Amino acid sequence: MANDRIPIDRFDEAILRILSTDGRISATELARRIGLSKSPTQARLKRLEETGIITGYRALLDPIRMGQAHVAFVEVKLSDTREAALQAFNRAVLAVPEVEQCHMIASRFDYLLKVRTGDIQEYRRVLAERISALPHVASTSTYVAMEAIKEFT
Structure with missing residues:
Protein backbone atom coordinates (compact mmCIF):
# COMPACT_ATOMS: atom_id res chain seq x y z
CA MET A 1 0.00 0.00 0.00
CA THR A 51 -7.12 9.19 -7.49
CA GLY A 52 -9.09 8.03 -4.47
CA ILE A 53 -7.63 10.46 -1.95
CA ILE A 54 -11.15 11.84 -1.52
CA THR A 55 -13.33 8.76 -1.23
CA GLY A 56 -16.68 10.49 -0.78
CA TYR A 57 -18.73 13.06 1.05
CA ARG A 58 -21.14 12.41 3.88
CA ALA A 59 -23.05 14.02 6.70
CA LEU A 60 -21.55 13.71 10.17
CA LEU A 61 -24.23 12.50 12.56
CA ASP A 62 -24.41 13.10 16.30
CA PRO A 63 -24.77 9.61 17.76
CA ILE A 64 -25.69 10.94 21.21
CA ARG A 65 -28.68 12.87 19.83
CA MET A 66 -29.63 9.69 17.98
CA GLY A 67 -29.70 7.69 21.22
CA GLN A 68 -26.39 5.90 20.60
CA ALA A 69 -24.27 7.31 23.44
CA HIS A 70 -22.73 4.07 24.73
CA VAL A 71 -19.31 3.29 23.24
CA ALA A 72 -17.31 0.17 23.98
CA PHE A 73 -14.03 -1.04 22.56
CA VAL A 74 -13.84 -4.80 22.27
CA GLU A 75 -10.71 -6.90 21.94
CA VAL A 76 -11.50 -10.06 20.00
CA LYS A 77 -9.27 -13.13 20.05
CA LEU A 78 -9.94 -15.75 17.40
CA SER A 79 -9.58 -19.51 17.82
CA ASP A 80 -8.12 -19.78 14.32
CA THR A 81 -6.04 -17.17 12.47
CA ARG A 82 -5.53 -18.92 9.18
CA GLU A 83 -6.54 -16.84 6.17
CA ALA A 84 -9.91 -18.55 5.65
CA ALA A 85 -10.87 -17.91 9.29
CA LEU A 86 -9.80 -14.27 9.08
CA GLN A 87 -11.82 -13.77 5.90
CA ALA A 88 -14.89 -15.44 7.46
CA PHE A 89 -14.66 -13.11 10.47
CA ASN A 90 -14.10 -10.06 8.23
CA ARG A 91 -17.18 -10.81 6.12
CA ALA A 92 -19.40 -11.51 9.14
CA VAL A 93 -18.40 -8.45 11.18
CA LEU A 94 -19.44 -6.17 8.30
CA ALA A 95 -23.04 -7.28 8.89
CA VAL A 96 -23.12 -6.13 12.54
CA PRO A 97 -24.53 -2.59 12.42
CA GLU A 98 -23.46 -1.74 15.97
CA VAL A 99 -19.79 -2.28 15.04
CA GLU A 100 -18.71 1.20 13.99
CA GLN A 101 -15.06 0.26 13.36
CA CYS A 102 -13.12 -2.99 13.08
CA HIS A 103 -9.34 -3.17 12.98
CA MET A 104 -7.05 -6.20 12.69
CA ILE A 105 -4.38 -5.73 15.35
CA ALA A 106 -0.85 -7.07 15.77
CA SER A 107 -1.09 -7.88 19.47
CA ARG A 108 -2.11 -10.55 21.97
CA PHE A 109 -5.61 -10.29 20.46
CA ASP A 110 -6.63 -10.25 16.79
CA TYR A 111 -9.23 -7.49 16.32
CA LEU A 112 -10.28 -4.28 18.00
CA LEU A 113 -13.90 -3.26 17.52
CA LYS A 114 -15.58 0.05 18.28
CA VAL A 115 -19.18 -0.74 19.19
CA ARG A 116 -21.87 1.90 19.62
CA THR A 117 -25.19 1.17 21.32
CA GLY A 118 -27.86 3.01 23.28
CA ASP A 119 -26.86 1.71 26.71
CA ILE A 120 -25.02 -1.05 28.56
CA GLN A 121 -27.97 -3.45 28.38
CA GLU A 122 -28.12 -3.14 24.60
CA TYR A 123 -24.34 -3.57 24.43
CA ARG A 124 -24.56 -6.74 26.54
CA ARG A 125 -27.14 -8.16 24.09
CA VAL A 126 -25.01 -7.22 21.05
CA LEU A 127 -21.95 -8.81 22.64
CA ALA A 128 -23.76 -12.03 23.50
CA GLU A 129 -25.88 -12.46 20.39
CA ARG A 130 -23.80 -10.90 17.62
CA ILE A 131 -20.13 -10.38 18.45
CA SER A 132 -19.58 -13.63 20.37
CA ALA A 133 -21.42 -15.48 17.59
CA LEU A 134 -19.04 -14.24 14.86
CA PRO A 135 -16.96 -16.97 13.21
CA HIS A 136 -13.97 -18.24 15.21
CA VAL A 137 -14.40 -15.90 18.20
CA ALA A 138 -12.61 -17.51 21.15
CA SER A 139 -12.77 -14.65 23.66
CA THR A 140 -13.53 -10.95 24.05
CA SER A 141 -12.56 -8.19 26.46
CA THR A 142 -14.58 -4.99 26.73
CA TYR A 143 -13.50 -1.46 27.61
CA VAL A 144 -16.30 1.06 28.07
CA ALA A 145 -15.54 4.63 26.99
CA MET A 146 -16.47 7.25 29.56
CA GLU A 147 -16.00 10.29 27.31
CA ALA A 148 -14.91 10.97 23.74
CA ILE A 149 -12.17 13.60 23.60
CA LYS A 150 -11.52 13.45 19.83
CA GLU A 151 -13.46 11.33 17.37
CA PHE A 152 -13.15 12.91 13.92
CA THR A 153 -10.12 13.18 11.68
Whole structure:
Protein backbone atom coordinates (compact mmCIF):
# COMPACT_ATOMS: atom_id res chain seq x y z
CA MET A 1 0.00 0.00 0.00
CA ALA A 2 2.88 2.41 0.63
CA ASN A 3 3.58 2.36 -3.12
CA ASP A 4 0.02 3.59 -3.79
CA ARG A 5 0.75 6.98 -2.22
CA ILE A 6 -0.34 9.88 -4.41
CA PRO A 7 1.88 12.99 -4.26
CA ILE A 8 0.08 16.08 -2.98
CA ASP A 9 1.30 19.65 -2.68
CA ARG A 10 0.41 22.48 -0.31
CA PHE A 11 -2.70 23.44 -2.33
CA ASP A 12 -3.98 19.85 -2.21
CA GLU A 13 -3.26 19.74 1.52
CA ALA A 14 -5.21 22.97 2.00
CA ILE A 15 -8.15 21.59 -0.01
CA LEU A 16 -8.20 18.41 2.08
CA ARG A 17 -7.91 20.27 5.37
CA ILE A 18 -10.80 22.59 4.48
CA LEU A 19 -13.02 19.81 3.11
CA SER A 20 -12.41 17.68 6.20
CA THR A 21 -14.15 20.35 8.27
CA ASP A 22 -16.61 21.70 5.68
CA GLY A 23 -17.52 19.22 2.95
CA ARG A 24 -20.31 21.49 1.69
CA ILE A 25 -18.10 24.47 0.86
CA SER A 26 -18.64 25.88 -2.63
CA ALA A 27 -15.87 25.61 -5.21
CA THR A 28 -15.72 29.41 -5.36
CA GLU A 29 -15.22 29.75 -1.60
CA LEU A 30 -12.74 26.84 -1.56
CA ALA A 31 -10.72 28.54 -4.32
CA ARG A 32 -10.74 31.83 -2.44
CA ARG A 33 -9.57 30.19 0.79
CA ILE A 34 -6.65 28.33 -0.81
CA GLY A 35 -5.58 31.25 -3.00
CA LEU A 36 -6.25 29.82 -6.47
CA SER A 37 -8.85 30.59 -9.09
CA LYS A 38 -11.95 28.42 -9.41
CA SER A 39 -10.89 26.37 -12.48
CA PRO A 40 -7.57 25.06 -11.10
CA THR A 41 -9.25 24.41 -7.75
CA GLN A 42 -11.95 22.35 -9.44
CA ALA A 43 -9.32 20.45 -11.46
CA ARG A 44 -7.41 19.65 -8.26
CA LEU A 45 -10.60 18.58 -6.54
CA LYS A 46 -11.48 16.28 -9.45
CA ARG A 47 -7.95 14.76 -9.40
CA LEU A 48 -8.17 14.17 -5.64
CA GLU A 49 -11.49 12.37 -6.18
CA GLU A 50 -10.32 10.35 -9.21
CA THR A 51 -7.12 9.19 -7.49
CA GLY A 52 -9.09 8.03 -4.47
CA ILE A 53 -7.63 10.46 -1.95
CA ILE A 54 -11.15 11.84 -1.52
CA THR A 55 -13.33 8.76 -1.23
CA GLY A 56 -16.68 10.49 -0.78
CA TYR A 57 -18.73 13.06 1.05
CA ARG A 58 -21.14 12.41 3.88
CA ALA A 59 -23.05 14.02 6.70
CA LEU A 60 -21.55 13.71 10.17
CA LEU A 61 -24.23 12.50 12.56
CA ASP A 62 -24.41 13.10 16.30
CA PRO A 63 -24.77 9.61 17.76
CA ILE A 64 -25.69 10.94 21.21
CA ARG A 65 -28.68 12.87 19.83
CA MET A 66 -29.63 9.69 17.98
CA GLY A 67 -29.70 7.69 21.22
CA GLN A 68 -26.39 5.90 20.60
CA ALA A 69 -24.27 7.31 23.44
CA HIS A 70 -22.73 4.07 24.73
CA VAL A 71 -19.31 3.29 23.24
CA ALA A 72 -17.31 0.17 23.98
CA PHE A 73 -14.03 -1.04 22.56
CA VAL A 74 -13.84 -4.80 22.27
CA GLU A 75 -10.71 -6.90 21.94
CA VAL A 76 -11.50 -10.06 20.00
CA LYS A 77 -9.27 -13.13 20.05
CA LEU A 78 -9.94 -15.75 17.40
CA SER A 79 -9.58 -19.51 17.82
CA ASP A 80 -8.12 -19.78 14.32
CA THR A 81 -6.04 -17.17 12.47
CA ARG A 82 -5.53 -18.92 9.18
CA GLU A 83 -6.54 -16.84 6.17
CA ALA A 84 -9.91 -18.55 5.65
CA ALA A 85 -10.87 -17.91 9.29
CA LEU A 86 -9.80 -14.27 9.08
CA GLN A 87 -11.82 -13.77 5.90
CA ALA A 88 -14.89 -15.44 7.46
CA PHE A 89 -14.66 -13.11 10.47
CA ASN A 90 -14.10 -10.06 8.23
CA ARG A 91 -17.18 -10.81 6.12
CA ALA A 92 -19.40 -11.51 9.14
CA VAL A 93 -18.40 -8.45 11.18
CA LEU A 94 -19.44 -6.17 8.30
CA ALA A 95 -23.04 -7.28 8.89
CA VAL A 96 -23.12 -6.13 12.54
CA PRO A 97 -24.53 -2.59 12.42
CA GLU A 98 -23.46 -1.74 15.97
CA VAL A 99 -19.79 -2.28 15.04
CA GLU A 100 -18.71 1.20 13.99
CA GLN A 101 -15.06 0.26 13.36
CA CYS A 102 -13.12 -2.99 13.08
CA HIS A 103 -9.34 -3.17 12.98
CA MET A 104 -7.05 -6.20 12.69
CA ILE A 105 -4.38 -5.73 15.35
CA ALA A 106 -0.85 -7.07 15.77
CA SER A 107 -1.09 -7.88 19.47
CA ARG A 108 -2.11 -10.55 21.97
CA PHE A 109 -5.61 -10.29 20.46
CA ASP A 110 -6.63 -10.25 16.79
CA TYR A 111 -9.23 -7.49 16.32
CA LEU A 112 -10.28 -4.28 18.00
CA LEU A 113 -13.90 -3.26 17.52
CA LYS A 114 -15.58 0.05 18.28
CA VAL A 115 -19.18 -0.74 19.19
CA ARG A 116 -21.87 1.90 19.62
CA THR A 117 -25.19 1.17 21.32
CA GLY A 118 -27.86 3.01 23.28
CA ASP A 119 -26.86 1.71 26.71
CA ILE A 120 -25.02 -1.05 28.56
CA GLN A 121 -27.97 -3.45 28.38
CA GLU A 122 -28.12 -3.14 24.60
CA TYR A 123 -24.34 -3.57 24.43
CA ARG A 124 -24.56 -6.74 26.54
CA ARG A 125 -27.14 -8.16 24.09
CA VAL A 126 -25.01 -7.22 21.05
CA LEU A 127 -21.95 -8.81 22.64
CA ALA A 128 -23.76 -12.03 23.50
CA GLU A 129 -25.88 -12.46 20.39
CA ARG A 130 -23.80 -10.90 17.62
CA ILE A 131 -20.13 -10.38 18.45
CA SER A 132 -19.58 -13.63 20.37
CA ALA A 133 -21.42 -15.48 17.59
CA LEU A 134 -19.04 -14.24 14.86
CA PRO A 135 -16.96 -16.97 13.21
CA HIS A 136 -13.97 -18.24 15.21
CA VAL A 137 -14.40 -15.90 18.20
CA ALA A 138 -12.61 -17.51 21.15
CA SER A 139 -12.77 -14.65 23.66
CA THR A 140 -13.53 -10.95 24.05
CA SER A 141 -12.56 -8.19 26.46
CA THR A 142 -14.58 -4.99 26.73
CA TYR A 143 -13.50 -1.46 27.61
CA VAL A 144 -16.30 1.06 28.07
CA ALA A 145 -15.54 4.63 26.99
CA MET A 146 -16.47 7.25 29.56
CA GLU A 147 -16.00 10.29 27.31
CA ALA A 148 -14.91 10.97 23.74
CA ILE A 149 -12.17 13.60 23.60
CA LYS A 150 -11.52 13.45 19.83
CA GLU A 151 -13.46 11.33 17.37
CA PHE A 152 -13.15 12.91 13.92
CA THR A 153 -10.12 13.18 11.68
